[in-house]
Amino acid sequence: MPGLYALSSWEALPLKSSRVMACANGYSLSITAHLMYTNPYKEPVEG
Numbered sequence: 439m440p441g442l443y444a445l446s447s448w449e450a451l452p453l454k455s456s457r458v459m460a461c462a463n464g465y466s467l468s469i470t471a472h473l474m475y476t477n478p479y480k481e482p483v484e485g
Contacts, residue, residue, distance in 0.1 A: 444479050451475045451483065 442451045457472040477483050 441473060442475050442483060444477075444481070444483065446479070446481055451477055 441453070443449065444451060452475065454474045454476045456474070459470045461468045475483075
């Protein structure tokens, strides 16, 4: 399932890169995700 769409056409924006980091310490878990999309359209994107 795509993450971001262009509002005018409802087409999915291409994912340029992704990075996921996780850290577990006992019963605690931390997950951070960094997703970078490219916008091939002229109109701005709301994310």
